[in-house]
Amino acid sequence: MFATLVIILPSHYKGGEFVIKHYNQERRFDYSSTKCKCDYYYLVFYADCQHEILPIKDGYRLSLVYNIVVNKQKTDLCTQIPSPPFNEKYVQNISQALIKWSKTINSPTKLIIPFKHQYTKSNISPNFLKGKDYTIDNLIKRSIAELNENSSNQKYLLYCAIMYHQI
Secondary structure: OOEEEEEEOOOOEEEOOEEEEEOOEEEEEOOOOOOOOOOOEEEEEEOOOEEEEOOEEEEOOOEEEEEEOOOHHHHHHHHHOOOOOOOHHHHHHHHHHHHHHHHOOOOOOOOOOOOOOOOOHHHOOHHHOOHHHHHHHHHHHHHHHHHHHOOOOOOOOOOOOOOOOOO
């Protein structure tokens, strides 16, 4: 599952505000105050967003809730999603930073770049990355591809992973 779809069917109610939070942003959706009680509404949000549904104070609300998933047998559909446009300046800057990093004595052998979104074991794949994570992944891949093309050996490898830390 990578997202949730909520379809609100025509209903008469008060309250029941949806609160969606992602990092420092919070959005509130209140469809009880609409004049026409004959409209449909929908909300879609990523699975890593925190969400809360406040109590309904009067009446009833009928909603359909769907988990949006990717069929693993058809993941080739994800590879058809066009990559974001590459800014050559960023690719060159990343390439230069990687070269400098690899030539620095006693530099760490691994570099970890945390994702902005949260992922599960089932959707931690470059094809399923979202937003800035997807863009950064593609910029780094392009930089690595150019560096590896100009080198006799592959110095740089890129992996997506979930790390756990227990105290």
